[in-house]
Amino acid sequence: xxxAQEAETVLLTLKIAALGTGLILAPGIAVALMLARxxxxxxxxxxxxxxxxxxxxxxxxxxxxxxTLSRRGSLGSWLAERGVEIVFTWKGxxxxxxxxSFPLLVRSARTAFEEVEPRLVxxxxxxxxxxxxAFFRVTLPLxxxxxxxxxxxxxxxxxxxxxxxxxVAGNIPGKTQTLALAIFHDNQIGRDDRALVLAGVTAGxxxxxxxxxxxxAGRRTRRIAx
Amino acid sequence: MIELALDLTLARFPLAVHTSLxxxxxxxxxxxxxxxxxxxxxxxxxxxxxxxxLVLDGAVLLDTAKRTNERxxxxxxxxxxxxxxxxxxxxxxxxxxxxxxxxxxxVDNAIDTLAIxxxxxxxxxxxxxxxxxxxxxxxxxxIEPRLLLLDEPLAALDVGLRERVxxxxxxxxxxxxxxxxxxxxxxxxxxxxxxxxxxLRDGRVxxxxxxxxxxxxxxxxxxxxxGIENLFPGRVLAHDVDGGVTRVQVExxxxxxxxxxxxxxxxxxxxxxIRAEDILVATxxxxxxxxxxxxxxxxxxxxxxxVDVTLRFEIEGAERPWLARLTPAAVKALEMRPGARAWLxxxxxxxxxV
Numbered sequence: 001x002x003x004a005q006e007a008e009t010v011l012l013t014l015k016i017a018a019l020g021t022g023l024i025l026a027p028g029i030a031v032a033l034m035l036a037r038x039x040x041x042x043x044x045x046x047x048x049x050x051x052x053x054x055x056x057x058x059x060x061x062x063x064x065x066x067x068t069l070s071r072r073g074s075l076g077s078w079l080a081e082r083g084v085e086i087v088f089t090w091k092g093x094x095x096x097x098x099x100x101s102f103p104l105l106v107r108s109a110r111t112a113f114e115e116v117e118p119r120l121v122x123x124x125x126x127x128x129x130x131x132x133x134a135f136f137r138v139t140l141p142l143x144x145x146x147x148x149x150x151x152x153x154x155x156x157x158x159x160x161x162x163x164x165x166x167x168v169a170g171n172i173p174g175k176t177q178t179l180a181l182a183i184f185h186d187n188q189i190g191r192d193d194r195a196l197v198l199a200g201v202t203a204g205x206x207x208x209x210x211x212x213x214x215x216x217a218g219r220r221t222r223r224i225a226x
Numbered sequence: 227m228i229e230l231a232l233d234l235t236l237a238r239f240p241l242a243v244h245t246s247l248x249x250x251x252x253x254x255x256x257x258x259x260x261x262x263x264x265x266x267x268x269x270x271x272x273x274x275x276x277x278x279x280l281v282l283d284g285a286v287l288l289d290t291a292k293r294t295n296e297r298x299x300x301x302x303x304x305x306x307x308x309x310x311x312x313x314x315x316x317x318x319x320x321x322x323x324x325x326x327x328x329x330x331x332x333v334d335n336a337i338d339t340l341a342i343x344x345x346x347x348x349x350x351x352x353x354x355x356x357x358x359x360x361x362x363x364x365x366x367x368x369i370e371p372r373l374l375l376l377d378e379p380l381a382a383l384d385v386g387l388r389e390r391v392x393x394x395x396x397x398x399x400x401x402x403x404x405x406x407x408x409x410x411x412x413x414x415x416x417x418x419x420x421x422x423x424x425x426l427r428d429g430r431v432x433x434x435x436x437x438x439x440x441x442x443x444x445x446x447x448x449x450x451x452x453g454i455e456n457l458f459p460g461r462v463l464a465h466d467v468d469g470g471v472t473r474v475q476v477e478x479x480x481x482x483x484x485x486x487x488x489x490x491x492x493x494x495x496x497x498x499x500i501r502a503e504d505i506l507v508a509t510x511x512x513x514x515x516x517x518x519x520x521x522x523x524x525x526x527x528x529x530x531x532x533v534d535v536t537l538r539f540e541i542e543g544a545e546r547p548w549l550a551r552l553t554p555a556a557v558k559a560l561e562m563r564p565g566a567r568a569w570l571x572x573x574x575x576x577x578x579x580v
Contacts, residue, residue, distance in 0.1 A: 123311045142315055
């Protein structure tokens with residue numbers, strides 16, 4: 001069984017991952033759609049830049065975020081004047097996980113949007129839909145599977161994020177300690193047994209998320225094919 | 227009434243269509259890649275780079291000089307692309323309803339016109355080609371379009387299916403009275419449906435006129451990729467079911483035997499289509515020949531057309547010339563010169579009734 005503090009860690013992790021995924025959904029879809037439709041110069045450069053957090057060491061992303069968001073940083077000082085503290089708070093954890101999972105959502109959604117024939121969108125327009133209507137009635141329903149897959153990947157990534165989080169938010173039990181950080185902490189203080197339990201919980205959560213997605217997508221396919 | 231002055235830069239040539247069209251059905255013909263689909267898309271508002279003017283029954287939809295460019299959703303054009311373009315995630319019914327803004331009466335009307343009531347709960351993936359086209363036509367009709375833009379709606383269908391869908395198009399023309407622009411390669415469809423033919427070539431209007439005049443003028447029909455040079459209006463005279471032939475009296479011309487078409491009523495108007503290469507030419511009266519149609523004729527002129535030679539014959543008492551196509555070698559062997567006497571032979575099977 002989990003201790004009270006461990007349960008709190010699980011809850012915090014879930015909250016951060018869900019909230020982060022929810023917050024990046026709209027901007028992620030918008031960026032993915034732009035990348036899917038944009039054909040002009042600099043397309044490759046923009047895509048590479050957006051995927052950079054996937055391949056950089058998370059600690060490198062973390063140090064950049066820390067510099068920007070700390071009280072001495074450009075954005076951080078502006079926020080501090082308005083009474084908003086990011087660094088070493090749960091908001092720091094949230095921002096670190098959002099930055100790390102954003103590219104995963106965008107990549108998956110972009111591929112899905114690219115597979116929607118632009119012609120169908122054009123036909124929707126001739127049938128009286130504005131650009132937004134055509135998006136919600138044609139593009140999104142045809143690409144929702146990719147968007148869902150991207151969201152789940154982003155959620156799973158948020159569950160396991162370590163490097164950027166530890167740089168921006170530290171490892172404060174009950175405040176900024178997520179599952180990934182707690183596992184590391186338990187190992188450091190010689191409690192590998194507890195670390196293993198938490199690893200099992202993390203694996204269970206990730207498995208449940210991925211499996212649910214597969215299940216929903218599979219059910220939906222059968223209905224259309226029938 | 228459609229006033230058109232459209233300019234659009236395409237990859238291979240500029241599309242420049244400057245003309246006006248009547249309110250009925252206009253068949254747009256021309257070789258593949260002559261800009262037919264781009265023209266329809268520009269009219270529907272799906273080519274934002276199109277410049278010029280487009281006025282439909284007094285409504286200005288595009289006027290670049292006055293910075294007017296109506297968005298596609300406000301043009302009310304019923305666009306049906308070649309492959310129907312149905313939304314795969316919606317049932318046939320939801321496809322038809324898509325643009326109808328909840329007007330159940332219009333949706334019902336469209337469903338009845340196209341006779342698709344039995345298909346409504348199926349998804350496009352499970353519909354046949356002809357069914358898809360009918361659903362797409364109903365979807366376009368349900369928005370009560372100012373103009374229907376049909377891009378080869380029958381091209382993907384085999385001949386039998388084509389004849390089953392064509393009546394629905396006639397019904398739309400006659401019952402809904404919606405003006406149509408209709409892209410086709412098929413002369414029979416153009417003759418059956420259209421009041422006017424617009425022939426495109428490399429993005430420009432090559433010719434425009436009444437279907438029968440335009441499609442039977444020499445040279446033009448080849449450009450339309452029709453390949454049918456001889457088109458003769460006529461009336462059904464008699465059916466000889468045992469003999470397997472139907473006799474047709476060509477207006478101001480000879481009688482022609484065609485393969486039996488018992489569904490054509492006696493006295494009904496038909497058009498006969500004969501390809502120039504299907505006409506045999508003999509310099510003596512042929513005997514013991516299986517062809518049912520043999521006519522004595524006089525050669526008026528010859529013209530080199532591509533690798534072949536097109537010969538223009540006059541049959542005594544016939545108003546229209548008959549065109550035959552031979553290889554230069556055959557012309558040489560027969561010693562064909564203007565004024566020469568000849569016999570033209572055509573098998574009943576080579577005459578299409580449209």
